[in-house]
Structures are given as C-alpha cells and as structure tokens.
Amino acid sequence: MIIEKIAESRFNDSVFESKVFGKNFTDHMLVATYKDGKWSEPKIMPYGPLEFSPAAMAFHYGQAIFEGMKAYKNENEEVFIFRPDKNFERFNLSAKRLSMPEVPAEIFMDGIKTIVDLDRQWVPKNYGTSLYLRPTMFATEEAVSARSSHEYMFVILMAYAPSYYEKPLSVKIADFYSRSAQGGVGFAKCAGNYAASFFPTEEAQKEGYDQVIWTDSIEHKYIEEAGTMNVWVRIGDKLLTAPTSERILNGVTRDSLLNLAKDMGLDVEVRPIEVAEMYEAYKNGQLKEVFGCGTAVVVNSYNAIGFGEERAEIGILPDEESYAVRLKTALRNIQYGLIEDPYGWRIKIEESVTA
Template identity: 50%
Template sequence: MSNVIINRAETSKIESVDFENLTFGNTFTDHMLVCDFRNGQWEQPVIQPYAPFLIDPSAKIFHYGQAIFEGMKAYKDEHDDVWLFRPDQNYDRFNKSAVRLAMPEIPEEVFIDGLKQLIQIEKEWVKKGNGNSLYIRPFMIAIGSGVIAAPSTQYRFMIILSPAKSYYSGEVKVIIAEHFSRAANGGIGAAKAAGNYSAQFYPTKLANEAGFQQIIWTDDATHTKLEEAGTMNVFFRINDTLYTAPTSERILDGVTRKSLIELAARENIKVEERSVLVAELVEAAENGTLKEIFGAGTAAVVNPIVGFSFQDKYHELPKIENSFALELKSKLTGIQRKELEDTFGWTVKV
C-alpha cells in the first residue's frame, strides 16, 4: 500500500519485553496505524509510534458510545513467515458493525493492506512456537466534538498489536442467565460494539462472586434459549452431535465459530445450528448424554467448560477421552500456525 505515511519509532521496547510471561492484552508493539475520517472522507493512514493521543472532552465516543472493534491474530511459522487467519471475515464484520452504529465503512486498502504493512514493521514481535501469536485489535471511535445526540461526523480508525501466549483461564464453570441478557432483538448484539461488552461486566461480576467464571446468556424474551458464553460463541455436545445457536441480531457471527463448524464437517462431526433450550441441556446433563460444552473465540480459540449451574443446581460434566473441543482446537490451531495443511484457504501470508 503506497499511500501509508510511516513514522518509525526512534527506539524499540522489544528487548524489555518478557515474552514468556505475557499478560493477555497488556503489552503493545512499537507502532500503531491511525486513519481519520473527516469532511466525509478517509484521510491518509499513518503508521506511527504507539502513544497516547489527545481527544476533545465532548467527543461523541464518551457520550454516545460510537465504538466498534475486531479481534484477530497473526502467527509465525517455522520459516519465519507471518500469516493472518481469515482477515476478510474480520474486515467484512467490522464494516457491518460500522453500518449498524451509523459509522463510515473503512476501505479495504486501509484495513487489510494497512494491517499487513504494520505487521511487516512489527514482524519481530510475532514469536514462533506453540501458543505464540500476535493479537490484533482494529477499532474505530467517534472523535467529533459536541454533545448533541447525533452521529459524529469525525472518526478515528486504529490498529494496535499485542504479543500473546496461549490463553488459559483455568477451569471454567458457568451459570445460566435467568434475568440478565447480552442482547435483544433489534439491538446491536450482532455488531462488535464496545457497549455490548460493558453491559456484560456487572452480571459477570455477580457470577464471579458466586464462584463462576462466566455466564451462558439466554434470549432476552423468554430466557429459555442458550445463546453465548461470556464473550464467546458456545457449543454443546449431546451424544456425538455438536449444537450451537444460529447467528441472529443477538448473536455475533464469530470467525472461530464458523471455522469450527466447517472443520467439524470435514472431520465428519455432526453439527446442528439451532436454538438449544435450557431444559434440553439440563435433561441431557441429568441423563448422561451431555458430553461437552465449550466456548469459541479469537483469544482462547476453544475454551472447555467443566460444568454449569441453573436454578441453584450445579451440573458437572464428565471427563471424556475423545473430546471434540480438544480435537477441533488442535486441528484449527495447527492450520493457523501452518503446521497442518490449510485445505480451506483460510490463511493469508503477510
């Protein structure tokens, strides 16, 4: 991409980073990409040193929450080549989120080409080896000033990068939501909007205080249909079939989710995309046909769940040897790291 202005940092902080002891999302690389939208058009993107920036106190991001983001990863193979995983899917979803929040769509040459150029500059931050990756956070905020309740006319798109190790949160026990909802019909649940996540923090805090790590969200109208687990899509294995809720206005179209569904089909694992009822899950847990529950998302890829609580009754899941969750995670991460053949054409070389 020829029209990116590059202002390199005078020094790098990479030598001061302990790559063996990284806290997820806390360490950032030397550079970031910035591109502003003003006067009805996108300006020239800039790659510049990672640093804070000034913003007007009346900027609409602070008052009306116009903010969207994506989560992606880059991987380095044994030949020192860096690969992205299905970046086109994140690009498409980012622009769908933008449309839903009345924000301008970002051009592909800024999002995709700009990202590739940024990663080229930060290539040494991508470490080889099992579990190592570079977490990528593209986001857009409203920077136009004024507190009138209307969409902004000015926006800032940015990409920041964070080296990551394997995401491990220990044993995950979940509680099924009976009152709180993640999203509602007609709302912004299908957009990757910042407000979706802030709204989850309080009910998740209550779940944590009760001894659970996450919540399995239920539909807003009846609280009878299982939807997502924490910030992840969720799969249920009953006997030898995987079930997951269909995407909708309330449920995020997860890139990991759709990849696992395609991968499962290749591995002859039956998957059904349909609403799963809470009563159905409880019955399966009680009669022994519920084998696994796992979340699916960019950070953890696959996060097994060891048990769930509903109406103050806890159901422990069995320990099984032929785990679909672990099998699919192994195959998907193998493709991402270029250790297994990518028969789907998902990986894109930087």
C-alpha cells in the first residue's frame, strides 16, 4: 500500500465542536482504481478533489455504491471499529447487484485499518461522537453507453460525526411512494436508493414530519424501513422488526440489536408488520415505542406517526422503561470499549509507525 502523508495536518480541536455531520473531513483518503480487469495498488494520499470526465459512467447510469462505518476512541486513547466484516460483505453484495467488480479484502479491510490508524487523532473521545468512515465505489469509464462500466474507482474518506439526531422524530407512513420493489436494489447501498427517497421525504416535511416510514410497493400494507434506517415497533412488551429481503437493507446495527435484545431476554419477533396492526395498537394504547436504527444514528425514537391524515402522538417513555434506550446504551458501550464485548464485534486498531 502506497502512503503519501499530508505535509501538515489540518486537524485542530475545534473540529470536535462542530454540530454538522459529514462535513469535516480528515487529512487523508484512500484511492484504488479498477481497469483492464484488475485493481491497482491502493494509495493513501491527502484528502482533496479528484478529477473526472463529465462522461464518467456513474453520472449517467448510476453505478455507485457505498458503506457507512464508524471508528471510536476510549479514554485510554484506544481506537476501535465495529463489525467491519459485515460492511465488507455487504459492500461486495451491493457491487455484485450493480454489476461492479468486488473489492478485495486487502484493499477494503486493510485500507480501513491503515487509514484509521493514520488519522486516529481525528477520532473523538466524547461519548456519542465518532469518526464516520465512508467506503465508496463508482464507475469512471468515459463513455455514454448504457452498459456496465469497465473502469471504477474505490475511495475511503472519513469525517467527524457528532450525534446525528438530538431529538425524537416524527414520521409519515408512505401510502403512495415506494423506496424499493421486489427484485430491485433495495437491499443494496447504492446511490439511487437515496436519491429516490428525497422528494417523498420533502413532501412529508411539508406536512410537518421529519421522515417517511416506507411500506411495501404493492399494497403499502407492511412496514419496511424508516427514513434511511431499519425500523422497530414495540407493541406491549413485544418488540417487532421486519425481516430483511430484496427490498430491505440488512443493517449491521439492526443485526447487532437483534442479538442484544435476545440476550437481554426481550420478547423479539422478526416478521412482517402490518400498518393496520400498528394503528390498532396505537388506538388501544399498546403502541409503546417505534424507533429506527442505523450506523449514523445508532437508535432514534419516534414521537409521532402519520397514519394517512391522522397524526398519532405516541410520546417517549422514560429511559428506564424504554427498550430503545436500553439497546442503544448497550450497543454504544460495546462500541466505545466501556464493557466487555462477548460477540467479538469490536476490532481494535493497532497503532503503528505509519501514524
């Protein structure tokens, strides 16, 4: 791996005072290119603009994928990343679905560890904050031709991540727009999935909501995802989440919470959740909690849900009664190295002479 260090670091402690997610980028980025059927040697270099042709195929045909990961630091200055094997696996699953080349482990996994080590001063220690890692790949071949590109670029960039949301959110259940369809790319982390969600979200915001809870594209009968997150519903003392599918992203945070919830002895079911079931639970006072989870936000509760024209105010439970709070605290404590990690999820980034 080629490493070209920045001449003088741009880091200063004021970075950690920012409230803006994903705008304060670290000193370095990793770049590798794919051409003639093989990957180049990855290079870590100072973060900055890259040059592309306006005919780069990603701009025209949407071959662009990414992952979201985080690095954490404890009070002993130890730096950890969380379940990178799952992100690596999902990244290449997305690549395969979009007819893109898979990225080898020595580029993705070794690259993540090396660049996090190099920029470890950018990893904050404050509980709830982290360094966000964004591996991405996109088509770069200069051609306006509707086919798979023959050339790609893989990049890892990193940015300071304050707490993503600082308040409960309100969500509108989608009854017209769809996030994904059976046989589509809903399970992949590809750019187009997110672009297509922006307009319906803006429409919901005009009605006073923050986000959309997506439903199935055929009948709009079943709950699928919430905004850019997997969604959880607590009816009475039963915790429900939809099964993953071709339409629903297999979230790393979702999978982690499932393990934690079961080990806590919570009553958990992975099954389809009907909108009507959720509404009925609200009407009879049994809808206790609804929350989303994902890498960026970890866990975020919803205090209002739009069922058609009706806005259901469900409130927020006290911390000691909330499954969302219990799960979020347990997950964060593992991520920050505050408690033992019986699952082997936490990967320590060893400090090397490279840094």
